[in-house]
Amino acid sequence: MTDLSQHLLGASFQSPVLLASGTCGYGEEYANLIPLDEIGGLVTKAVSLEPRPGNPPHRVAETPGGMINAIGLQNVGLDRFRSEKLPWLRNNLRAARVLINVVGHSAEDYGAVVSGLDSDDGFLGYEINVSCPNVKDGTLFGVDQQALSALVAGLRALTERPLVVKLTPNVPDIGVYARICEEAGADGLSTINTFPGMLIDVEGRRPVLGNVSGGVSGPAILPMGVYLTWRAAAAVSIPVMGIGGIRSGSDALQYILAGASLVQVGTALFVDPSAPVQVQAGIAEYMERHGIARVADLVGALTIPERE
């Protein structure tokens, strides 16, 4: 039997496959369809200090090879997350690791969510979302180097739990932002969030999405995600989670070979809830066929040809 486990962020993951934030709710909704406790883990829908109402519909639509969404981080807010959502995760997941995706309008907001959660049980750490393109201030921290550094350093002081920062693809050099997070004390990175995009209803001459623009995800962004993961992983020594368009073991292996220690499956869940199990099986099949004992042996194991 191939060993799919990975050890990082001070914990062991039984497989490198997690579910991406915003695509698996708070776990419970998929409990009948996905054997959640048999995969690596999941990242919750973003949690903010106050509940957020989200954007008007339409909130999702298909794009060529992918989808666009502008949910607007609709969520129940910190208090109800703690009282209604976290208990389910605590009580139902034994082996799968839980990261809580955190958003805020200000550094104080982020801090309040982390502080508010930190003494609870039922999760491993945080994924700090500085890269949501669907709310007005969503990528503020993600593109402003000073603000990002201060945000991460501030959160670092508030928690001993693993702190993973989810980066935006929307910058000239993601390596710079990766290093800023590492230096400010982040334990890991997630690459990438969605790309800003827009669809127009040509007949109605209006945007398809209620929020006008949204974030593009799915297979369409796979090559961008692999590239940005490769660049981010090369820039830092903390682990990176690869995200974007993964729907097979081979897609996941592209990220892993590019330097990702874990991967997250998002949009593919909507197409087929068995996607994470298929991705896991695909990785295992590959490892068996190539006689590879541990996932860690594949992380970053890409041969870059010499150039004259």
Next chain:
Amino acid sequence: MTDLSQHLLGASFQSPVLLASGTCGYGEEYANLIPLDEIGGLVTKAVSLEPRPGNPPHRVAETPGGMINAIGLQNVGLDRFRSEKLPWLRNNLRAARVLINVVGHSAEDYGAVVSGLDSDDGFLGYEINVSCPNVKDGTLFGVDQQALSALVAGLRALTERPLVVKLTPNVPDIGVYARICEEAGADGLSTINTFPGMLIDVEGRRPVLGNVSGGVSGPAILPMGVYLTWRAAAAVSIPVMGIGGIRSGSDALQYILAGASLVQVGTALFVDPSAPVQVQAGIAEYMERHGIARVADLVGALTIPERE
């Protein structure tokens, strides 16, 4: 009969549909397959001061809903472009407008190409490529605000011909770069070039492309292109050409409604050389059906819903 013509950059375009740089060579290669003189025009493959050898293969591959390329701006260089390529364009295109895509390692390089061409006949103006992700210094000017401003101002001083700047999608706020170009004297903008991406041959554990990374184009990037065109067009009053994933009249109309005065068709040519004619026909059909007299009436004609 619907009138597809557009008047801008001091010239009239018989249709808003052009062929995108790098996907139609120097025109001649497609002469038997595309009625070049019946479309809006074309943008040549990049021309640099010296010939460039380009990147090792593989140079192209398919990605989900699109393709990735790392040609490396292989081109014959200024002198042979003038002696071998430009004459064909001059002699064969009467109604279609020609823009010459220009690249350089330095501002001097760009300047030398523009000066070297300026007194020739057979083309309307320049598309300044500051956004190629497939060569080492390709996006240097595209992401550095000072360098971009100086480059455009420098070229402005060298030519009276229309100067269009082709922007990179790879920045937090494309509007900033759009305004810099306008202020430095650009006559128009092209949005967008390809997105940096990477594909990995999982079995061989090496990059698919000889250049390791490349630029992603095709339908996969359509929603990003529409968004960035909308943002760029909103930031400036010079005309914008919309580019990215266009393969139908309806795709082109998304760009036009978002604010593009012209559009360019790239990757779709490889799928079907009749793409530009199909796009043109699709726009005409729409205009007839909606009783719209001129393309200009559709440019930016998007209704953005009010938000409480």
Next chain:
Amino acid sequence: MSAPVRSWGRVLETRQAAGDTFWIEVDCPRIAAQARPGQFVMLGTGLGDVAAPFLPRPFSIGAREADGRLGFLVRVFGAGTRRLSAVNPGDELLILGPLGRSFSLPADRPIVCLAGGVGLAPFLFVGADARLEKRDVRIVYGERTGDRVFDPELIRRITGVEPDLRTEDGSLGRRGLVIDDLDLDDQPQLLACGPDPMLRACADLALRHGLPLQVSVEEHMGCGVGTCQGCVVLSAAGEWIKSCTEGPVFDARELA
């Protein structure tokens, strides 16, 4: 609510039921076993390729047979429904369902279904089920033009009910809308499914006559199971609520 199942289903039969509308029967016993009228499924082609429908599309369950067969009414709207409508017997579709809340049918009232366009789909199932239970059920079905009308013979075959047909151009059935000239004296339970303006007109009608109304709404969906928050509609309380799990069937008074 029952637990939704993910299952590949083999297409058994397809037939064109109007110019742009197809009736597709799929073998899917695990979902059929649980289905209730008003529920829907997400119908897709799986992860194999990225052609539309890349995301699965929501479809009302139009029929459920004892042999495990499900029937869907698929009208071509865009690229996704064009591909789905072109499936052939033997093809496999990926199906997630049954999803959402079903109609709740009070025992003491006759049922009047107000169907606009593809809004007919759930009422085929309602009609068939109600007839099985020997209930009084009427299907009032409207289309803009006659060429869009779902084959009335097929409606009769599926439901055993004779549809009260209306077209706006009068080319088939009575000229007019589904809310015109209704006999509501027996204080029926109204059910409505169709375009938004029609649902609003139905709500007015129900209000005027003091009749209970349940509506089935349509909104773009991502997951279909309540995780993505993609499918919201505005509640009477002014909140965005998920139509995939709170709906698609709502009491008309719950919505804004």
Next chain:
Amino acid sequence: MSAPVRSWGRVLETRQAAGDTFWIEVDCPRIAAQARPGQFVMLGTGLGDVAAPFLPRPFSIGAREADGRLGFLVRVFGAGTRRLSAVNPGDELLILGPLGRSFSLPADRPIVCLAGGVGLAPFLFVGADARLEKRDVRIVYGERTGDRVFDPELIRRITGVEPDLRTEDGSLGRRGLVIDDLDLDDQPQLLACGPDPMLRACADLALRHGLPLQVSVEEHMGCGVGTCQGCVVLSAAGEWIKSCTEGPVFDARELA
């Protein structure tokens, strides 16, 4: 060179010719009229959807019939060839061709085709044409294993030539490679198509025996017509040259 044509072609017949290999006949008279052995086409599904092959794929012309029919050998390699291999009679494919340079066959030498794997495809056309012109043509055809061997009966039917078959595992034909145990005493013109290492071995063989060799190369392609510079191979002079217009057939001495 003739001017390439863009044309939809109707699939007339498909048959499985080996485990993962299909023979597909398409009606495409405008391209067939011009085709010469060694040329290729770009085969795709058009702009309608984005499933692989979104970009068309290059295929050697495997046969050309007087009635306007083209034959292609399609081996499943990845997602694009999987979809292409699964077409059915009646389906339409978008075809761009004929493309590239053909083999040039000197009148004064017999012809020996060295075919590795799908490299067989162009030699079906070469063989059929050479037989028509009553020329002496031999087809040496190698595969790794027997289950991959393209139906020899079909090769005979298409070309009228009895292939000299080799497999590395010896399960069909002679055990060994296409360059093993060849009778080259009649100073033939060598033609080769197959994987890179095989082409290099053929070049060595030609050099050793002082025989002329033309090779057909495979490189990823974008446009197929010389505009994109996507398909380059290294020339003997150390330059990247386009295999779609300068090739795919090269004199072996032109390449690095």
